[in-house]
Amino acid sequence: MDMREGRIMRLPPRERILDAAEDLFFNLGIRRVTVEDVATKAETTKAAVYRHFGSKENLIAEWIRIVTAQYAAILDDLEKTYPGDPRAQLYGWAKHIADTLATTSHRGCPFINSIAELPDPNDPVRLLIEAHKKRQAQRVAVLCEGAGIPDPEAAAVEISFMLEGAQISTQNNSIPNAGQHVMRIISEILDRADRGKKKGSLKVLAKRAG
Incomplete structure (x- = not known):
């Protein structure tokens, strides 16, 4: 696990999701990245993403x-x-x-x-x-x-x-x-x-x- 991944895991769930989304959206584009991709990188669930943000568009x-x-x-x-x-x-x-x-x-x-x-x-x-x-x-x-x-x-x-x-x-x-x-x-x-x-x-x- 690199330093960035370690930092992500120390963050609260909402901040972990945002941090993962920032990395994925910037490097891969907003349409290519799925909610599941964000959840996987943040080491959480799709349900958690929707609970915090409601939709991918809101994220x-x-x-x-x-x-x-x-x-x-x-x-x-x-x-x-x-x-x-x-x-x-x-x-x-x-x-x-x-x-x-x-x-x-x-x-x-x-x-x-x-x-x-x-x-x-x-x-x-x-x-x-x-x-x-x-x-x-x-x-x-x-x-x-x-x-x-x-x-x-x-x-x-x-x-x-x-x-x-x-x-x-x-x-x-x-x-x-x-x-x-x-x-x-x-x-x-x-x-x-x-x-x-x-x-x-x-x-x-x-x-x-x-």
Whole structure:
């Protein structure tokens, strides 16, 4: 028994089920994994899974809520680490994605993968993911504005596209050293704030001189 399996067995039944589901859903996909698969990995019964979650769909939704909370917590932690410094927070956010690309390269983004398995646009799990992505994009836009990046909404879109694309490119092995490109691009985006400040200063000087 490896360390992960040992940790699972020390958890209460509900947490064991969630831990097993997280591993299986991420590595195998949400549709391929059955309730029986989750119960077997958690060393419990199907009845226990249904008792705690009611259905497989509810279990998937709870997993997605946990993952979205984990992503939100990263930005929360960066805000605490770099209070009042949105530029450092943006850089730290990109660095987190860049640093984790290698460890998730075999499967990529859990949200992208899950949406691919949910064709119904009104699926509750899909709606959870969409709401999370919108909140995340809005939060990045606020940071871009705070960092003084010109056209912060457009910059937030650019950052979102860049980070999503980096995860997909790493997954399909199309772009070598994707993490390095992520950090180069985020640095260039952040540098726009400095150029904007310099341009603004020059305009003020020109106005005064005139």
